[in-house]
Amino acid sequence: MSKIEFKNVRKVFEGGLSVLNGVNLSIENGESHIILGQSGCGKSVLMKCLLGIFKLSEGDIIVDDLSVNDREHRKEYVKKFSVLFQGNALFDSMTIIENVEFGANQVCKDKIKCKEIAKEKLLAVGLEERVFNLYPAEISGGMQKRAALARAISLSPEILLFDEPTSGLDPITGGIICNLLKDTVKSLGVTSITITHDLKVAEFLSDRVSVLNKGVLTWTGHADDMKNCGNAFVEHFYKASNIILKK
């Protein structure tokens, strides 16, 4: 049985801007799924629809028999997810450890235990103790990404969402973060959805890839099959991602 099911998901914003035009997708339990697509194709909107931040214009998203449209079971539904946002979304007014503690506090009410969980998660993502009491603005982008991941996993989620996890990072740090994400997903045994436009990230992290184009899922399959999948857009996307710019 699938863990997450998108059923004819449509999202039209005020003013008539249609971003998602009937997305159908099924994601298995424990799967590492990638949503790939160009900038502005609706990837982040799809993620916000999945989280219930945006109300669906039409259709439904089912996670373990819970519907995103069911406002009565909203808390139960949201508790299944943890998100690593593109810009990290760490709270500016809190230190790094307070950010993670704040996340842990949502699942554990014992303050001492929360602090222990926060320390454990921060160490697990490779942050040193000297940065624990610094504010997000005082550390590098890579460290912020690690801290945001620590906060995400402190919630003990069933599903991890990564929104453009390597954006704004240099290739070396991006690679380290990708490895960290892969290890984290593997060690926790959770279902993960990664939203990216970076084919290399998709190839590295994915069990399966779905390609989104103009609000429609045009293809779903294994990353290795993208090159010769028979879908013109997907093949074009694949080739464009592998172009080496010459002088």
Next chain:
Amino acid sequence: MKLLSTLGRYSLATLQEIGSVAIFTFNGLKSCFIPPFYFKEIWRHMVIVGFYSLPIVALTAMFAGMIIALQCYVGFTRFNAEGAIATVVLICITRELAPVFAGLMVTGRVGSAIAAEIGSMRVSDQIDALTTLGVDPMKFLVAPRIIAGVIMMPFLVFIADIIGVMGGFLISTTVLNFSVGSYITQTVQNLEIIDVISGLVKASCFGFCMVCFGCYHGFYSDLGARGVGNATTSAVVASCIGILALDYLLTALFFGK
């Protein structure tokens, strides 16, 4: 026809905005009474609203008291009523100037900061992050600020009352050659508790108004630096107008016939 449709569009947009502010305010108020309560956040905002705004409010109140004393002296000498200066300073400061000036100054300092902070949180997905952590943004972001504004503004205004009256006293006794004893006697004799209470009630309402507009405009700010800038401006303008309108309503309620 075009003029009519434009007028209609603006009217509908204005009504929609008013409705939206009303719903937001109601939800914000409701979240102040429903647990969980974030005491650390409440304390943080009490310090921001109360402690850090104190110097600017005190300074404004002192100058207000000094100016009234001077202006009254100039005006009252025309009909030999200089003796009423102490009473006028007292009533002006406690009923009107301390709460209104404090409200406007705190709006400039704190209301704008609230809109900018929440607007930045919206832009950088921090509000969405709260939702995904299972935290109600109204309870975490709005309720502590409302509580802090409503509680701390009367404290600020009470201190402003004292400093404002002191400002009038200082000018009257040093520049205008009033006797210290008679000025104090006149002030004490004419001090009515309703004057002070009405000012404190006004302060609380102004604090509520300032926080609600700040939070609302921050919450619904457009994305980008320009959006946050516009949200801040809108918050300050709306709060100032709201404070003055509320001032009239409350004055009519307390002292109207």
